Amino acid sequence: MKRLSEERTKILFEKLSKYVGTNVKQLIERSDGLYCFREQKDRVYYVSEKLLKLANTIPPDHIESVGTCFGKFTKSNKFRLHVTALNYLAPYAQSKIWLKPSAEQQFLYGHHVNKSGLGRISENTEKYQGVIVYSMSDLPLGFGVAARSTAECKHADPLASVCFHQADIGEYIRAEEDLL
Known part of the structure; x- marks a missing residue:
């Protein structure tokens, strides 16, 4: 696993800051140790430095991945967040949207959220800002x-x-056929 280039690190942090703002620093400097981002085959992994030191003892060609996949870089060098990053970003989210129970299923099927399905929205949410979508029972459902x-x-x-x-979080079920 290799370090991200300066350009890719900048792209990654810009994407993360759309969702968590200045709390990106808290992702790296956590109470349980330091964390970092590493890249392998255009995928970005979030891993603790302790685990990374242990992984360095294994030959690189024997490692498929280490840590949690946060997303991947497309061929046009844009970063796309994966739903696996949701549990790490949700506690630090600055803008949140809560869905009514009737709209949860539609969102989990991959549809946009209509005003009729909106339960609550964070104050001062700006247009085109990244938001974490929650159910009314505060369960993180995805990104928007x-x-x-x-x-x-x-x-x-x-x-x-x-x-x-x-x-x-419904992507796992929708992509199940592709994985088999």
Whole structure:
């Protein structure tokens, strides 16, 4: 596993800051030790430095991955977050959207969130800001991008999109056929 280049580190941190803002530093300097990002085959892994030191004792061609996959770089060098990063980013999220129970299933099927399915939204959420989507019982369901600001959501039509779908926990089930 190799270190990310400066360019790719910048792209990764810009993407993470869309969702967690300045809390990116807390992802790296955690109470249980230091963490870092490493790359292998265009995939970015989030791993503790302790585990990374242990992994360095194994020949590189025998390692498939170490840590948690946060996402991957596309061929056009853009970073795409995977849903596996959800549990690490959710505690640090600055903008959140809560869905009504009737809208959860639609979001988990990969659809955008309409105003009629919106339960709550964080104050001061800006348009096109990254948001973490929660159920009303505070279970993180996935990632999205706010289609409207908090103020615009209050006056929006019930069928207007308020959050664009990015990734959700239902992807595992939808991708099951591809994995078999």
